[in-house]
Amino acid sequence: EAQVTQNPRYLITVTGKKLTVTCSQNMNHEYMSWYRQDPGLGLRQIYYSMNVEVTDKGDVPEGYKVSRKEKRNFPLILESPSPNQTSLYFCASSLSEQGGLNGYTFGSGTRLTVV
Amino acid sequence: GESVGLHLPTLSVQEGDNSIINCAYSNSASDYFIWYKQESGKGPQFIIDIRSNMDKRQGQRVTVLLNKTVKHLSLQIAATQPGDSAVYFCAEITFSGSARQLTFGSGTQLTVLP
Numbered sequence: 155e156a157q158v159t160q161n162p163r164y165l166i167t168v169t170g171k172k173l174t175v176t177c178s179q180n181m182n183h184e185y186m187s188w189y190r191q192d193p194g195l196g197l198r199q200i201y202y203s204m205n206v207e208v209t210d211k212g213d214v215p216e217g218y219k220v221s222r223k224e225k226r227n228f229p230l231i232l233e234s235p236s237p238n239q240t241s242l243y244f245c246a247s248s249l250s251e252q253g254g255l256n257g258y259t260f261g262s263g264t265r266l267t268v269v
Numbered sequence: 270g271e272s273v274g275l276h277l278p279t280l281s282v283q284e285g286d287n288s289i290i291n292c293a294y295s296n297s298a299s300d301y302f303i304w305y306k307q308e309s310g311k312g313p314q315f316i317i318d319i320r321s322n323m324d325k326r327q328g329q330r331v332t333v334l335l336n337k338t339v340k341h342l343s344l345q346i347a348a349t350q351p352g353d354s355a356v357y358f359c360a361e362i363t364f365s366g367s368a369r370q371l372t373f374g375s376g377t378q379l380t381v382l383p
Contacts, residue, residue, distance in 0.1 A: 197373040257303045260312030
């Protein structure tokens with residue numbers, strides 16, 4: 155089944171403790187992206203990657219890092235999480251930057267709470 | 270700044286009626302628009318898209334209309350069903366050379382009444 159898989163689904167952590175949220179897609183998509191979703195603010199892009207070893211900042215990149223060492227994986231790294239990073243995170247992929255024939259495929263989300 | 274917004278945060282319709290969800294955008298240079306559906310506890314799911322050189326596109330029970338004159342996008346759902354209850358987002362994509370900007374609206378909660 156074609157899908158984007160995020161892990162974990164839920165995570166509660168403490169301020170300053172480094173964490174990684176993994177994202178993997180099995181569709182051989184070139185384009186991958188991370189979003190955070192907050193009430194009243196919709197989906198905001200954190201980082202995106204157009205292909206292996208090519209990443210760029212989205213609208214809200216502060217406090218996050220990403221890497222794209224291989225096509226299928228695009229982990230989101232929070233080196234020193236803070237409470238304002240408490241949010242619902244989504245990973246998405248598409249065949250091309252334009253969204254391909256079916257737009258972006260989203261993962262099921264990661265609910266992160268930083269206390 | 271550029272923004273994508275929705276006129277109404279909530280919409281309730283009777284089962285079987287048609288639903289219309291609206292979206293206003295301010296960037297006239299946007300190239301591509303997408304509608305997503307997000308059910309509770311799930312990630313956004315692609316519904317339909319439309320390129321900026323089109324006025325209308327139809328899918329299964331859904332139609333997207335694009336009015337570039339007034340920068341307005343709408344999603345029409347025919348014969349709304351209980352399974353259509355969800356939050357609906359519009360998103361716009363703007364390309365400029367190698368750069369791109371993807372902006373989502375804040376969403377409209379559609380509730381289908383029995």
